[in-house]
Amino acid sequence: MSGFIITRELIKRIYTKYDAYINPLLKFIFALIILSVVNSKIGYMDRLDNIAIVLIAALLCSFMPTQVIALMTGVFMILHMYALALECALVFGVLFFLMFILYVRLVPKETMVVLITPVLYLLKIPYVMPVAVGLFGGPMSFVSLAFGVVLACFIEYVHNNATTLTSMEDGNIVGRITFVVDGLLGNRAMLAMIIVFSIVLLLVYVLRRRAIDYSWTLAVIAGSIAELVLFLICDIALNLNYSLGGIIFGSILAAGVGLFLQLFSFHLDYKRVENVQFEDDDYYYYVRAVPKVKMSATDRKVKKVQPSQSRQASRSTHSSQADRAVRHSETRSTASTARSIKTEQNAGATPAKDSQRTVHTANGASRTINR
């Protein structure tokens, strides 16, 4: 655990220092993944299903706001569907237009949720999303999840029925539109997933906001169990033919990811809770302060020792002949620089109590050494 916390602090420090470079890089990687997934699932247009085009598009997205990734993904999807059937592109375009104009325009922060949900759905692990969004988002984020699920189900439906769509007559525009819209509206599994995701998200959100010990852990575990149970109930009640192994694995994965995310953003030390009471003119305050768990990566201390002192100290401590020889060589080497620098490195973790102090020491020391 301490190793993880040290790594976390290191990552945070690196991110804070180089965020101007890391953010575009992350956007690039994300755009690359999402566009590759789209190409692999519905890559009907050969020209777009090309790694060079994907790389260029991802590079373009890396310097743009997140909404541009959504827009680019939408354009890719519409073009692929156009290559399959014009009607598919039309219905999907309307769906995407509605999502963008009615929702993303007002809440641009939720774009990532709308994008990640279909990607995880297509990778067969969408169960992570309600738990993660419940931890970091608000109660209204269920709309983003719902949009994400609708997009994913539409893509899956088109992917599964591509042969039927292409086998229909070319002039049968109405028939194709009816086929696609019926497939979307009559998808009970999609509706069940939206309802379950919304309930789980709200449950996780409500629990993690409670002023109780281990609220985030409780929220993650309760959310994952609720997800498992609700999907099983939906499966039995609506006969949806879900894979039991998939649901169980997905729920366990959701719990694992939730706990991992918790360690990164809300890791508290409940053993050192402080309850404080004070008052002002208008109120009496009952404050409960829970400290965060922090650890420093390394604790380097630089001691500057004068040559004369070092000789004196070494005379009193070293007695053996061999030690004297070593001391002699050390003294000779330091004499040229007129001082010796002794660096002590205490590897491992330092308890959180002293974290602030040690962090400062560590930073100061590393700067000294670099110079």
Added chain:
Amino acid sequence: MIDENKVILMTKLAAYEQGEGKKYTSIAGYFRTDYVSSYLLGSIIAGTLAFAAVVGVYIFYSFETIMENVYETDFMALGKKVGTYYLVFMGIYLLLTYILALYRYSKAKSSLKTYYNNLKKLEKNF
């Protein structure tokens, strides 16, 4: 001699001015009614376009049924029905937009109030 507290406060204020303060200042530059109205205007256009798109898809979807019953259809009644749906949809959408715009405006105002208090504190204490 550097006053640490002063540096901390000034850094906070500068970070605010360059970050979310910029956004909030532009919001607070409007009167509340103007800000909310601009939001609502955008939503009226967006909502109308969205409704039109849905109606368009619906027409394609039920094209055969519509064509079969085209001579028996009471277009006045149909128009009233569609109009009612439009008004209900727009009413809900505009209400949500109004709440969102009001929330954002009050958030910007309160955030700027804290910022101005900090500015006063800086002026007073240092």
